[in-house]
Amino acid sequence: MREIGHFIGGKPVAGKSGRTSNVYNPATGEVQATVALASVEEIRAAVENAKAAQPKWAATNPQRRARVFFKFVELLNKHMDELATMLSKEHGKTVEDSKGDIIRGLEVCEFVCGIPHLQKGEFTEGAGPAIDMYSIRQPVGVGAGITPFNFPAMIPMWMFAPAIACGNAFILKPSERDPSLPIRLAELMIEAGLPAGILNVVNGDKAAVDAILTDPDIAAVSFVGSTPIARYVYGTAAMNGKRAQCFGGAKNHMIIMPDADLDQAVNALMGAGYGSAGERCMAVSVAVPVGEETANRLVEKLVPKIESLRIGPYTDDKADLGPLVTKDAYNRVNGLIDRGVEEGAKLVVDGRGFKLQGYEDGYFVGGTLFDHVKPEMDIYKTEIFGPVLSVVRAKNYEEALDLPMKHEYGNGVAIYTRDGDAARDFASRINIGMIGVNVPIPVPLAYHSFGGWKASSFGDLNQHGTDSIKFWTRTKTITARWPSGIKDGAEFVMPTMK
Numbered sequence: 338m339r340e341i342g343h344f345i346g347g348k349p350v351a352g353k354s355g356r357t358s359n360v361y362n363p364a365t366g367e368v369q370a371t372v373a374l375a376s377v378e379e380i381r382a383a384v385e386n387a388k389a390a391q392p393k394w395a396a397t398n399p400q401r402r403a404r405v406f407f408k409f410v411e412l413l414n415k416h417m418d419e420l421a422t423m424l425s426k427e428h429g430k431t432v433e434d435s436k437g438d439i440i441r442g443l444e445v446c447e448f449v450c451g452i453p454h455l456q457k458g459e460f461t462e463g464a465g466p467a468i469d470m471y472s473i474r475q476p477v478g479v480g481a482g483i484t485p486f487n488f489p490a491m492i493p494m495w496m497f498a499p500a501i502a503c504g505n506a507f508i509l510k511p512s513e514r515d516p517s518l519p520i521r522l523a524e525l526m527i528e529a530g531l532p533a534g535i536l537n538v539v540n541g542d543k544a545a546v547d548a549i550l551t552d553p554d555i556a557a558v559s560f561v562g563s564t565p566i567a568r569y570v571y572g573t574a575a576m577n578g579k580r581a582q583c584f585g586g587a588k589n590h591m592i593i594m595p596d597a598d599l600d601q602a603v604n605a606l607m608g609a610g611y612g613s614a615g616e617r618c619m620a621v622s623v624a625v626p627v628g629e630e631t632a633n634r635l636v637e638k639l640v641p642k643i644e645s646l647r648i649g650p651y652t653d654d655k656a657d658l659g660p661l662v663t664k665d666a667y668n669r670v671n672g673l674i675d676r677g678v679e680e681g682a683k684l685v686v687d688g689r690g691f692k693l694q695g696y697e698d699g700y701f702v703g704g705t706l707f708d709h710v711k712p713e714m715d716i717y718k719t720e721i722f723g724p725v726l727s728v729v730r731a732k733n734y735e736e737a738l739d740l741p742m743k744h745e746y747g748n749g750v751a752i753y754t755r756d757g758d759a760a761r762d763f764a765s766r767i768n769i770g771m772i773g774v775n776v777p778i779p780v781p782l783a784y785h786s787f788g789g790w791k792a793s794s795f796g797d798l799n800q801h802g803t804d805s806i807k808f809w810t811r812t813k814t815i816t817a818r819w820p821s822g823i824k825d826g827a828e829f830v831m832p833t834m835k
Contacts, residue, residue: 339370341516343379343540344523346386347533353379358513358542363429363660364650366698370427372516375541380508380548383537387479387506388554390534395476395504399453402502406450408529413443416525420518424489425651427515429659429700430613432651435490441780442494445801448783449502455806456503465832468818474810476504477556477580481549483570484519485562486512486662487616487722493519495787496559497536499805501526505557509538510549514662516540550574557809559800560584561618563720564746564792571795582796582808586720587748587789590623590741591777592763594734594754595631601775602753603638609751609777610726611646611704614658616666618793619749619771619778622721623710624728625737632730636685636708639726643686643704646724650696660700661723667700670723674705677716677727682707688724712740720746734759742768747791751777770794 341360342351352373360370394402413420421435428435449455456474464470482496489511497507511519523538539545549555550573557580560570564585574581591609593602609621624639626632649656661667671689678684688703702723710717710727717727731737741750751773752763760774770789773779781787781802788799798808 338368341370341372341520341540343373343375343383344520344536344538345379345383346537347527349520352540360427360514360516361663362426363662364696364699364701366664366700370517372513372540374513375539375545375548377544377548380539380541380545380552383508383539384479384552384554386534387508387537390532391476391478391504391506394501394506394532394535397504399456399502399504402504403450403452405526405530406446406452406498406502409526409531410443410446410450412525412529413439413446420490420521422651423521424515424518425659427517428486428489429651429662430616431656431659432654434613435651438488439490442488442491442498444783445495446498448801449498452502452806455803456810458812464816465818467821467823468816470814470816472812472814474503474806475813477809477811478505479508479555480505480557480559480809481508481510481555483510483546483549483558483560483562484512486514487613487618489515489518490522492561493522495800495805499801500557500559500809501531501535503806503809505809506535507537508549508555509536510541510545511538513540513542546570547573550579551577553577555579557581558583559808567795580796580808582788582798582800583794584618584788584800585793585795586746587618587620587793588623588718588720588744588746589619589621589749589751590625590744591621591751591753592625592731592737593627593631593635594752594756594759595628596755597631597753598755599631599634599638603635603642605751605753605777606639606726607642611643611658611724614661614702615724616662616722617778619780621751621777622726623717623740624726625731625740626728627731627734627737629730632708632728636706636728639706640686643706643726646704648691648701648703649693650699658704658724661702662700664700666722667702670702670721670725673716673719673721673723674725677707677710677714680711680714680716682711682714682716682727683709712743718745738763738766742766745791746789746793748789748793749773749779751775751779
């Protein structure tokens with residue numbers, strides 16, 4: 338049985354706590370490896386390595402830091418097939434989907450290759466009499482990232498790339514469900530020229546999370562996961578004097594206006610609702626057709642496409658989606674489908690009981706479609722995180738707009754329409770962090786920032802883009818005056834520009 342440990346001080350190390358967790362093959366239900374769960378002492382060892390290595394890395398000029406990421410991007414492209422297969426084996430998503438996972442992380446690494454420009458401060462000559470004033474952005478020191486199972490390449494890179502490019506050292510605590518790829522990324526960073534100790538990967542569970550949140554030498558924490566845990570991480574980090582950015586759950590709506598190109602909207606819903614088996618925080622899980630005619634035509638077009646979804650293991654290069662990540666996830670999604678039926682929603686396509694020949698013990702759930710879902714139902718309020726799409730019918734635009742406005746979550750939302758006025762009004766009024774106009778999954782590109790509103794996000798600064806540079810640095814402002822500009826005698830009043 339393969340044993341997965343940690344990556345500390347520039348090399349793989351075995352776990353010492355004596356505690357492990359199983360890593361499953363989601364397509365078969367079989368255990369394929371065990372992963373070590375770190376103790377407080379092991380977290381501390383990683384922090385000490387990071388703390389010792391960080392000052393020299395921070396003193397490395399930003400151009401040389403950027404060169405590490407230029408080389409890392411080159412290595413990611415070189416090893417793309419290997420990395421995607423490694424990811425798919427543990428997560429279950431298709432290899433092409435895994436490549437997309439890696440590429441969206443790679444793009445943030447490309448963005449931080451511009452760190453010599455991104456980390457520049459500001460300068461004002463003659464801010465006062467013989468006074469110059471300037472600001473500089475310095476690294477926070479040691480940062481940490483706690484990442485989820487659904488994007489084991491993208492989200493770690495969203496965190497560690499800007500943090501390290503800014504001159505910080507980093508502790509990554511990935512999901513214990515698919516831990517192999519993050520360690521491989523750390524190995525490639527070393528190959529790219531990163532000094533040992535700057536990127537450490539420590540696997541673990543809540544004990545490791547709590548050790549990170551309370552360690553006095555960790556200055557900043559980034560988190561992606563469920564909203565209850567995001568609240569916990571944010572609150573605990575704040576109580577321990579750390580800055581934190583924490584991203585939680587989502588319930589993303591797509592509004593389909595009567596004038597929309599319905600074929601485009603249906604194709605968008607298929608990819609955004611069922612891609613990666615719905616295990617995406619930006620998945621569209623609620624379709625909101627405006628008007629009965631739009632709703633009837635939408636459902637009529639969706640049904641045959643959902644019924645023809647090809648579901649299979651990652652080794653099937655024709656599969657549209659794979660299994661869910663664990664047995665617990667499988668049971669939870671099936672339970673929520675049961676709950677939707679109990680609540681009175683119309684189950685149009687039922688994905689329960691899906692079995693694939695040769696993979697009968699895999700965690701597969703077929704594409705599922707509910708119609709006539711109401712806002713008070715659990716399947717509407719809850720983030721299902723599976724291949725389940727709910728249709729909530731709206732009588733008019735204002736009723737459709739009201740649904741995402743009132744929902745607890747505020748991650749992403751989309752509108753499909755040909756009407757520029759409607760799209761502009763929608764983008765202006767909606768209280769959601771990321772908006773798509775005829776774009777189903779509006780994840781911003783690397784040079785803009787990713788983040789939701791309401792219960793989907795906790796903290797003032799988002800991931801990647803210029804927000805990430807601000808998050809992983811502190812601003813220091815210097816006011817300087819040299820002897821030739823200093824008057825004789827003491828000044829006892831508050832200095833002003835009068």
